[in-house]
Amino acid sequence: MKRISEEMLKKLEEADNELNLYRTIFDIIYNLIVVVDHNGLIRMMNQRYCDFLKINKKDAIGVHVTKVIENTRMHIVIKTGKEEVGDVQEIMGNKMIADRFPIVHDGKVIGAVGTVIFKDLAELDMYVKRVSKMEKEIEFFKKELKKALGADDTFETVIGDSEEILKAVSLAKRVSDTKSSVLILGESGTGKGLFANAIHNASPRSDYPLIKVNCAAIPAELLESELFGYESGAFTGAQKGGKPGKFELAHKSTIFLDEIGDMPLNMQAKLLKVIQEKEIERIGGVKGKDIDIRIIAATNQNLEEMVKNKTFREDLYYRLNVIKLVVPSLRSRKEDVPLLVDYIIKKLSKEMDRFVTEITPAAMECLQEYDWPGNIRELENVIERAFNLMDKEAKIELKHLPPSLLQKNRDRSLNDNLSLRHIIEEVEKNAIEKHLKETMGNKYQTSQRLGISRTSLYEKINRYQIKV
Ligand SMILES: Nc1ncnc2c1ncn2[C@@H]1O[C@H](COP(=O)(O)OP(=O)(O)OP(=O)(O)O)[C@@H](O)[C@H]1O
Known part of the structure; x- marks a missing residue:
């Protein structure tokens, strides 16, 4: 008795596995498949068909096939008992090729099975393209999300x-x-x-x-x-x-x-x-x-x-x-400051939709001299602050840097001829720009105010590429 029940149990298990296998095949097979009973009620519909019709499987099962599938003839096949192969059926605006077969048992039609495929490859191709476009879009949004979370660093x-x-x-x-x-x-x-x-x-x-x-x-x-x-x-x-x-x-x-x-x-x-x-x-x-x-x-x-x-x-x-x-401090690798500044300027220009391209030698020197206790985050903040202080200039100048940073560099810079020259040049340029603006571009008045000759003013305007 025990052996018989064990054998039955084993057979049941095998049958169950086989059924599961068929179910899986039914769902993954490319064709759209539907099975109806002798009353025309849907008994099975594979997942692809449901996806194509944009319906839930549970909403289709038990419903008459004519209420779920457009232009179907499954209910007719049940009546005639005759298979229909290669029929053109329009579903949701798509021309499809439908095959319908009656299911006959003991000489009686007990239902029908129907399969549907796209009529021509062009249409199938269109769907493939649409899906791959959607996949690309998802990929794009995934990347953007990563970027937004700062997780795209490499x-x-x-x-x-x-x-x-x-x-x-x-x-x-x-x-x-x-x-x-x-x-x-x-x-x-x-x-x-x-x-x-x-x-x-x-x-x-x-x-x-x-x-x-x-x-x-x-x-x-x-x-x-x-x-x-x-x-x-x-x-x-x-x-x-x-x-x-x-x-x-x-x-x-x-x-x-x-x-x-x-x-x-x-x-x-x-x-x-x-x-x-x-x-x-x-x-x-x-x-x-x-x-x-x-x-x-x-x-x-x-x-x-x-x-x-x-x-x-x-x-x-x-x-x-x-x-x-x-990870080394910025102080211990000051030679990287110009590269970082350039990188941050480009990054911020893009993010803030601004056209800042450069930094003057004096301002750069000032950044290189500084000790950066807050490291690259502080450097990023200093440059962002400069962006916010800039008018229409395309270059970051000394005047755009925080006073605390300039103060710290002042004493050191005075001992350094190159730095001093850069600083003087920048002060000169700023003064010329200021007076030109105030005199509405009048060069005579500007030269008077600055106490320099007009020739000297012209020479400086050229040298500093000041727009008049
Ligand atoms: N070598 C680098 N190149 C470009 N950007 C950098 C570099 N190092 C740091 N940054 C930028 O500086 C900022 C600060 O970096 P991050 O937050 O990784 O520093 P942290 O050491 O983790 O700081 P904390 O200890 O405060 O958490 C970030 O915007 C980061 O992208």
């Missing part, structure tokens, strides 16, 4: 050709392919986030989005639910249906833990557990979930010092510090 967007930055880029490129944790160290605004994005985008995980967590920006009491997520009803106010945490969202991708030095000690212990066990458990959850993540952490704090002071766990430090990437 190693090409890391500007600079100083030895320090090239060394950092070369190490970062080498480790992109691996799954090893990376600890990015560097002062604020040096580009740690940029490097994290570039590493992720060059890695085999780049099909999935980089998941960012700023450990300093999230209050300590919320960090756990942000990282681990929670189950429904885990605590008062928990979202119905629960919420996945950043670790879960980063499955198969990379998680970027920015400002890791600000992670509270209790969370450090939990992070360590995730790294060791490769498993996470939502708050209020009962069982763990395997996760496959790569960790990139960054900080501008001295973690070694924090380990000594016991404010950062030593074991976690070693787990994160598999590859240490130090």
